Amino acid sequence: MKLSDQAAPPGSAPGGLLYRTGRACARRPWLVIAVWLLALLAAVGADRAWGGQYQDDFALPGTAVQTGADLLDAHGGPAHRGVPAQVVLSAGGEGLAGHRDAVEDAGQRLAALPGVIGVVDPLATPAAVTGDGRTGYYTVRFDSNPAQFDTSYLERVDAAVAPLRAGGVTVEYGGPLGKLAAPVGADRASEVIGIATAVIVLLLGFGSVAAAGFPLISAVVGLLAGLAGLGLLAAAFDFAAVSPTLAVMMGLGVGLDYSLFLVTRHRKLLHTLSDPAEAAGRTVATSGRAVLVAALTVTVALAGLFASGVGFIGMLGVAAGTTVLTGALAALTLTPALLGLAGRRIDRLRVRTPVDEPGDEPGGEPRGDGDVWQRWAAAVGRRPWTFLLVGAAMLALLSVPAASMRLGHVDAGASPVKATERRAYDLLADGFGRGANGPLTVVVTLDKAGAAPDQRTELAGQLHQALTDTPGVASATPPVPTADGALLVSTVVPDSAPQDRATADLLHRLAKETLPGALDPYHATGYLTGQSAAQQTFRDVLADRLPLVVALVVAAAFVLLLAVFRSPLIALKAAVLNLLSIGASFGVVVAVFQWGWGSSLFSVDESVPVESYVPMMMFAIVFGLSMDYEVFLLARIREYWLAGRDSQAAVAAGLASTARVISCAALIMTSVFLAFLLSANPVVKMLALGLGFSVVLDATVVRLLLVPATMHLLGRANWWIPAWLDRILPHLDPEGCHPEDSRPGDRTREVRA
Known part of the structure; x- marks a missing residue:
């Protein structure tokens, strides 16, 4: 008996929501396609007009590192406000002193750029120039993260330092300015390669152009809609810079998979059903049910990231989940519309004889063991313990x-050697030591008993001695008061690179031993802050x-x-x-x-x-x-x-x-x-x-x-x-059917x- 003459399999009875959705989309394909195109154009247009920016926000409320950063923002003045970035210089011969006029001129040009709130000249800051005078760096502070600026901003930075380069001085950009200068296009190439590979696999695997094209169309449309929606969400919420890349990886992958499962089931049903719309309805009612459950499972897993208690991580889950959901929606509506549009001509265009999904219908008689996968399953069934132990082993x-996983932060030292942020990193490490790329800031608050000038001087001396004597510290600047006298601030340079385990050990040693030992007698409180301290705190919170x-x-x-x-x-x-x-x-x-x-x-x-x-x-x-x-x-x-x-x-x-x-x-x-x-x-x-x-x-x-x-x-x-x-x-x-609603005898x- 043909499937069309039988009652529907469990969970797919005509009249169910998914069945009606699939059949309706297949019967009115142009309407569904038009709605998707209009929605996509509207979403992309809205994203371009009102979409937000993506930037890394490692805010960690309630932690010592965040308290220290907030204190610096409130009391530190221009020297500690904003987002810092380094412009690293290297010169031979007489060193930077031989280019004094060009260094001063470039500093003034940098200070005049929009978004810059302060520039520290290396020749005016002994700690910013190496002992041989050949390497130094400007500290440029921006009113917002320069990594999120338009790349055209780099042309203005290049113009500001052009006199230095004309004089033979090497200039590289570090920190967030270096990230802005990072090459673009690699992720776009990845997307193209992924799509091209998908087309090849689908054509070789199934032979039908439609079987290859429909999943691709559905996945790309769902992905673009999801990315546009993500851009609009970014206007209201903070999303990490890696969010769009993660969304593309997830949306493209699952979108292709979901649509492929539907197309495959539909092509098989066409062998027993004369009406393509009916086949599409039953496809969405069966394989579409699995797609819906699968998408829901992925979304639930991603939503679990909010249990981390860190908004940065939770929003990464939202970014990935957005394109997963739009991919599933496109698969369940746009794919059956395309299938309905193709009708029974779905395999007319082919690169070879189309291949269908093998196997029997659920209610039919078994075909035997002629299929390679049935033979494989039978082989596993004969020796299940052997296969189980082999797979588990x-x-x-x-x-x-x-078991030896070490968590940390991957810094610019792992970037490609051609990247300016990597070259800036190497110049600083070679000239100032490996820890120069991850300095720590010590912020000390004083109560009334410790606010007297003589006690403050004594405390500063004791703290400086304690910091310099701490194992793992390469250097520490003498603590200096802020302009309003509310804080003492010192900069500590580790003798290890930011991503080394030794730096993480030093951070814990300073927080648990050095600072309490030096400050408790004065009833003062110290906080470690800065990028390296924030990254380590971030790591500790996530590990917990x-x-x-x-x-x-x-x-x-x-x-x-x-x-x-x-x-x-x-x-x-x-x-x-x-x-x-x-x-x-x-x-x-x-x-x-x-x-x-x-x-x-x-x-x-x-x-x-x-x-x-x-x-x-x-x-x-x-x-x-x-x-x-x-x-x-x-x-x-x-x-x-x-x-x-x-x-x-x-x-x-x-x-x-x-x-x-x-x-x-x-x-x-x-x-x-x-x-x-x-x-x-x-x-x-x-x-x-x-x-x-x-x-x-x-x-x-x-x-x-x-x-x-x-x-x-x-x-x-x-x-x-x-x-x-x-x-x-x-x-x-x-489908709204109880499991008992199946055929007699099932x-x-x-x-x-």
């Missing part, structure tokens, strides 16, 4: 490096909150899967397997970037710590994406189980019917992620490698070994659920106790 081995984020995300995903698949063991298995694959991905990132194994292949020429927020971001994203493929595979297995297959046959048929599309989807997403290894930002490289490798592991070791092995071992227990739990759980079926209830 592989993930455990890859996870070993994760990571277990909470992990617990909340895992618990939320467990409950969601439990409600959808109504199986505690399946939900628990998914959580455990995803944790194993995440540990393996962490291990790869540590081995490459921290241990330096092959890091030169990614244009990182030194070992660096793992950026403090990368593990938390990777966990949320990888956990969500891993659930994507878990949902797509389990949804098909469950269809076969509810249609009457035994557990082993349902696993084999579900794997066979999804293997090709999951493999192609994983290859596409991996290509999208790995393409961002071209980025000049080492943190983006970390995320790209970690996410790309996690998808590979999930689509191979987890999906092909661990999932079928565990499901074969569990047998009927896969679908066991306590009766009391089944009663209290909500039925998360987007297995309508999971195994209940």
Whole structure:
């Protein structure tokens, strides 16, 4: 009997919301396309007119580093306000003194630039010039972060220092000014490579131009809409500079995957249904349900980042979640519209004979073991313990490096050697020592007893001696009072680079030993602030909150899967397997970037710590994406189980019917992620490698070994659920159908106790 003559499979009965949505979009394709185009144009136009800027905001309310920064803003005067950046100079021969007129002239030109609130001339500040006089730096303070200025601003900076360069002085830009000068276009190249790879994979995998083109159109439209929406959100909320890149990585990857699953299911249904609109409706009612659950799972995982208590991290989750949701929306509406527009001519344009998704219909008779994936599933079923142990051992081995993970901040020392921020970093390190790129600021407040001039002088002397005697300190300036006398301020230069473990140890030593020991007798309070101190505090806060984020995300995903698949063991298995694959991905990132194994292949020429927020971001994203493929595979297995297959046959048929599309989807997403290894930002490289490798592991070791092995071992227990739990759980079926609403003779209830 044809599928069109049968009752709908569970959860896809005509009349359901997703069924009606898919069929309506397919019947009125031009209307849906027009609505999407108008909405996209309006969103892009609004973003251009009112969209905000992206900038890193590491505000840490309630911490010592933030208190110190706030005190400097309130009492420090122009010398401590604003955002500092360095303009580093290097001269041979007589040194900078031989270019005194040009140095003074360039300083005046820099001070006259818009947005500049102060410039410190190196020749007027002995501490800003090396002993041989050949290297020095201006400290330029801006009223806002110059990294967010238009790149045309660099032309004005270049013009200001042109007399120096004309005289043979090397000039490089450090700090946020160096970030503004960072080369652009690498991320755009990554996007193009990701899209091109997706087209090739889809054409080779399915042979049909439409099967390749429709997912691409849907994904790009959803991505552009999401980026425009993100820009509008940035006008009201603070988003990190890496937010658009992260949004593109996520939106493009999941958008292609979601639409691909729908197109694949639709093409198969066209073999048994004469009406393309009906096929589109049933596609959205079945595979669309899995897309909806998958997108919801990813979004829940990303929302868990707010448990970090750091707005910077939570908003990164919002940035990624925005394009995930718009990608899912485009897949569920624009894709069926395109399918309806193509009708039965969907495979007319082809590069080879189109390939359909293999496998049987849930209610039909099994085809036997002729399909390679069914044979594979049968092989796993014969030796489930062997495959389970092999897969688990592989993930455990890859996870070993994760045990030595060191969190920190990846500074400009890891930037490409051609970047001006890297050259400025190297000049400062060579001339002033490695710690010159990460000075610390000590801020001391005095109560009434310590405010007397003689006590203040005595305190300043004791503090200076204590700072210089602290192991790990290269130099410390004598503490000087602010103009209003409210604070004492000293600058401490470590003898180690900002991203070294020794610098983190020094920060803790100063905060816990040196400052209390020197200040407590005077009833004074000291605070460490500055970029290095802020980064270390940021790292400590995230390290403390990571277990909470992990617990909340895992618990939320467990409950969601439990409600959808109504199986505690399946939900628990998914959580455990995803944790194993995440540990393996962490291990790869540590081995490459921290241990330096092959890091030169990614244009990182030194070992660096793992950026403090990368593990938390990777966990949320990888956990969500891993659930994507878990949902797509389990949804098909469950269809076969509810249609009457035994557990082993349902696993084999579900794997066979999804293997090709999951493999192609994983290859596409991996290509999208790995393409961002071209980025000049080492943190983006970390995320790209970690996410790309996690998808590979999930689509191979987890999906092909661990999932079928565990499901074969569990047998009927896969679908066991306590009766009391089944009663209290909500039925998360987007079609509005109860699981019992299936065909006569189907297995309508999971195994209940």
